[in-house]
Amino acid sequence: MNDHPAPRTAEVEATATIGQVISDLVRVVERLPVAGEQAGELASILEHLGDEIAEAAAMLRGDPEARPGMARARVSPSPAGGDGGCRRR
Numbered sequence: 001m002n003d004h005p006a007p008r009t010a011e012v013e014a015t016a017t018i019g020q021v022i023s024d025l026v027r028v029v030e031r032l033p034v035a036g037e038q039a040g041e042l043a044s045i046l047e048h049l050g051d052e053i054a055e056a057a058a059m060l061r062g063d064p065e066a067r068p069g070m071a072r073a074r075v076s077p078s079p080a081g082g083d084g085g086c087r088r089r
Contacts, residue, residue: 014056
């Protein structure tokens with residue numbers, strides 16, 4: 001009997017990444033509109049989410065360099081409040 005779960009496929013990883021991006025986008029939208037000093041922070045989060053979407057696309061294409069979580073390891077939005085909108089992973 002094999003107690004190890006089956007490895008996740010690129011399609012499963014891409015789907016999980018996109019689902020997280022959608023959740024993060026909802027958090028960004030909930031913070032809108034923002035004051036001028038917060039605009040740069042939200043812009044950075046959106047750029048980061050764009051990187052994650054590009055990663056998901058690369059995974060679906062079968063790019064061997066695409067690894068899930070590479071963009072997420074940098075910065076991602078957190079729920080409203082807390083640490084100012086970003087958390088490092």
